[in-house]
Amino acid sequence: MLECEELSAAYDTTLVLRDVDLTVNDGEIVGVMGKNGAGKSTLMKAIIGLLEPKSGVVRYEGEDLAGTNANERANVGIGYIPQGRDVFPSLTVEENLLIGESVNRERDHDLYDEVYRYFPILEERRDQKAGTMSGGQQQMLAIGRALVGNPDLLLLDEHSEGVQPSIVEEISENLRDLNADLGTTVLFVEQNLGAIQDMADRCYAMERGRIVDEIGSDELQDEDAIASYLAV
Amino acid sequence: MNPLNLLFLFADNFAFIVLSAVGLAVIFGMMGVINLGHGEFIMIGAYGTTLSANAGVPLPLAMVIGVLVTAVMGFVLERTIIRRLYDRLLDSMVATWAIGLILTQGVRIALGNSIPQISTPLGTIAYGEFSYSTYRVVLSVVALAVLAGLYVLFTRTEFGIRARATIQDPDTARALGVDTDRMYTSTFVIGSALAGLTGALYAPTLTVVPGMGSSFLVEAFVAVVIGGPSVLLGTTLSGGLLGVIDALFTNLYGTFFGQIAMLLTAIVVIRLLSNGLTGLVEDVRNRMEGE
Numbered sequence: 025m026l027e028c029e030e031l032s033a034a035y036d037t038t039l040v041l042r043d044v045d046l047t048v049n050d051g052e053i054v055g056v057m058g059k060n061g062a063g064k065s066t067l068m069k070a071i072i073g074l075l076e077p078k079s080g081v082v083r084y085e086g087e088d089l090a091g092t093n094a095n096e097r098a099n100v101g102i103g104y105i106p107q108g109r110d111v112f113p114s115l116t117v118e119e120n121l122l123i124g125e126s127v128n129r130e131r132d133h134d135l136y137d138e139v140y141r142y143f144p145i146l147e148e149r150r151d152q153k154a155g156t157m158s159g160g161q162q163q164m165l166a167i168g169r170a171l172v173g174n175p176d177l178l179l180l181d182e183h184s185e186g187v188q189p190s191i192v193e194e195i196s197e198n199l200r201d202l203n204a205d206l207g208t209t210v211l212f213v214e215q216n217l218g219a220i221q222d223m224a225d226r227c228y229a230m231e232r233g234r235i236v237d238e239i240g241s242d243e244l245q246d247e248d249a250i251a252s253y254l255a256v
Numbered sequence: 257m258n259p260l261n262l263l264f265l266f267a268d269n270f271a272f273i274v275l276s277a278v279g280l281a282v283i284f285g286m287m288g289v290i291n292l293g294h295g296e297f298i299m300i301g302a303y304g305t306t307l308s309a310n311a312g313v314p315l316p317l318a319m320v321i322g323v324l325v326t327a328v329m330g331f332v333l334e335r336t337i338i339r340r341l342y343d344r345l346l347d348s349m350v351a352t353w354a355i356g357l358i359l360t361q362g363v364r365i366a367l368g369n370s371i372p373q374i375s376t377p378l379g380t381i382a383y384g385e386f387s388y389s390t391y392r393v394v395l396s397v398v399a400l401a402v403l404a405g406l407y408v409l410f411t412r413t414e415f416g417i418r419a420r421a422t423i424q425d426p427d428t429a430r431a432l433g434v435d436t437d438r439m440y441t442s443t444f445v446i447g448s449a450l451a452g453l454t455g456a457l458y459a460p461t462l463t464v465v466p467g468m469g470s471s472f473l474v475e476a477f478v479a480v481v482i483g484g485p486s487v488l489l490g491t492t493l494s495g496g497l498l499g500v501i502d503a504l505f506t507n508l509y510g511t512f513f514g515q516i517a518m519l520l521t522a523i524v525v526i527r528l529l530s531n532g533l534t535g536l537v538e539d540v541r542n543r544m545e546g547e
Contacts, residue, residue: 072431098433110428112421119417126418126433169432 025050025177025209026071031080033063033070040066042233043080048177053203053210055220057253058230064213065107067230068181071211072104073097084177101128103175107182109162111169113155117146120154120169127173138206139168142198160191167195171202180212184219196222215254221245229253262507264388269506270499271392271399275458276472277479277491278402279451284480285487286423286443289338289348293356294476295469297448301326301455303363306464309374315460322456323449330448334441342440356469364466376460395457399495402450406488419443478518482525484532493533497521 026048033041040063048054058064069075071082073094082089089097098104103124112120125134140147143164149157154165163183170178180199184192196219203210213230214220220227221244229237231253243249280294291297305322309315333355341348378390410416421429422439430436454472462468479498483490498518506514529536 074427074431093435094427094430095433095435098431104431106428106431110425112424112428114424115417115420119421122414122417123421123429123432123434126435129433173433 025052025085026211027081027083028067028071029081029083031067031070031082032078033066033075034078035066035075039078040233041070041077044230044233044235046228046235048209048211051203051207051209053200053212053223053225055224055227056211056213056230056235057215057220057227057250058213059215059254062230063233064215064230065181066233068104068107068179068213072102072179095126098127098173099129101130101176102179103127103170103173103177104179105166105170105181105183107185109159109166109183109186111154111157111162111165113153115154116151117154117157117165118150120165121146121172124169124172127170128175131174133174135172135174135206138202139171142202143168160187160195163187163191163195167199171208174206176209178208178210178212180210182214182216183212184214184216189218192216192219193222199223217247217251217254220250221247258384258386260383261386261388262503264392265507266499266503267396268392269502270495271396272458273475273479273498273502274399274403274491274495275395275454276476277483277494278406279447279449279454280476281480281483281487281491282406282450283444283447285485285490286419286447287342287440288345289342289444290345290352291447292349292353293359294352294451295471295473296356296359297326297330297451297469298455298458298472299363299464299466299469300329300359301452302459302462302464302468303367303371303455304452305456305459306371306374307367309459310372315374315377319453319456319459322459323452326452326455327445327449330445330451331441333448334444338444339437339440360466360469367466370465373464374460391460395461398457402453403488403492410488415442474515474519478522482522482529482532484529484534484536486534486538489537490532490534493537497525497533 028044028046031041031044032039044067056064056067066075070077073089073092084100084102112123121139145161146165146168154162157165167183183195199210200223202208212223224244225241227239227244228235229239239250279297280291283289283291301322304325305318308318308321313321337351338348341351376389376391378394380387381390381393410420418434419439422434422436426436479491479494483494498521501517501521502514505517525532
């Protein structure tokens with residue numbers, strides 16, 4: 025479904041991604057783990073098209089995405105959940121969700137029912153300004169917003185950041201459920217060990233902008249094996 | 257002093273301030289572009305209307321033509337020039353100022369310094385020993401209708417919600433599939449059309465000359481500056497406040513003092529409220545919610 029080939033990206037002249045190779049297959053939940061500054065968010069931005077890569081290829085459903093804008097990538101079915109749950113603070117919950125309708129223009133139906141089922145708080149608070157909600161609720165809104173348009177691929181940038189552990193667990197569980205129920209493929213980047221173990225089918229490890237290891241589902245349960253990629 | 261006179265004077269000022277400012281406010285509030293050619297956009301709307309009416313087109317239709325001409329001009333300018341200048345405040349000010357100069361001189365070269373004017377339609381309303389232009393009452397109603405229309409557009413339509421999302425966080429909006437380039441183009445066209453509408457509406461009441469744009473500038477910029485960040489609320493509030501002040505002082509001491517009072521008000525408001533009148537309203541609202 026998604027392939028990155030020798031993807032490199034930079035802010036100004038500082039190379040942040042170096043020759044990243046990565047594959048996500050239909051229906052998988054794939055994680056990319058790494059410490060702060062490893063280049064995880066940059067990878068997400070390069071995939072959705074908010075950052076133009078220096079070199080390399082991003083391929084979605086077999087097609088090279090070079091030369092397409094972020095909005096065009098969203099329109100063909102990629103749902104992006106930015107880091108720091110960037111909801112639109114002065115729009116209501118419902119208005120935030122409406123923006124997500126621009127994701128995946130080719131869908132046959134909206135997923136409002138599913139979003140409200142996974143995250144009932146969003147239906148309760150639909151008329152509330154998004155900026156007045158708690159961190160966890162905003163994270164749910166950011167996920168719901170990317171989901172209403174029925175994307176084929178979700179890009180999730182550190183959903184655990186600044187959210188209390190019990191809520192992170194709940195969100196991770198919901199994401200697993202919707203992957204099973206709807207078949208939505210998920211690529212997420214994360215530095216929270218628990219969230220990685222809860223969600224990932226398999227995981228790449230990233231260090232200083234490079235993919236340094238790939239870890240299967242069995243190895244993922246071995247904390248010592250992966251903690252070394254996360255420890256500061 | 258007759259209270260009805262004062263009311264008419266206020267309504268007239270309110271309409272003039274709101275209509276002068278609204279196109280500028282939409283473009284500035286949504287895109288952060290200060291259109292120093294705003295007055296000349298109004299002038300183009302007035303010329304479109306006057307020339308069409310002189311050619312025998314009925315006045316309402318001539319006004320529609322004036323609006324369309326300005327909107328099309330806005331579209332072309334956004335596509336060719338303005339879009340290169342987003343996030344470059346000073347550059348965009350220089351460029352739009354230049355556009356204004358080119359428009360003024362271009363019209364002067366093409367059509368000379370004067371064209372046949374059109375007269376104010378609709379006659380007068382008589383009350384007691386006074387009478388008042390019916391058309392000016394219509395202008396006040398139109399100003400309110402424009403504000404109401406924009407309110408509905410920006411809060412009740414999908415376009416408006418996407419536009420607000422784009423102002424708040426263009427990157428996230430884009431990453432969620434909103435074509436932000438198109439939002440900016442549409443917004444600039446709407447702002448231009450509103451400037452054109454102002455020109456069209458005032459064409460029958462003013463002398464339509466190439467330099468007429470400057471007569472709208474003081475009201476437009478003062479209203480936008482003291483209105484603060486929220487486009488619609490700000491324009492409405494500053495139209496109301498400045499309208500009252502101008503009406504009072506004009507009535508008591510004459511037009512000249514009305515203008516002075518307006519500018520003094522602007523200075524006081526800017527000094528005391530860094531976020532303008534909208535900021536004040538937000539503060540009060542937050543305080544009430546906090547209790």
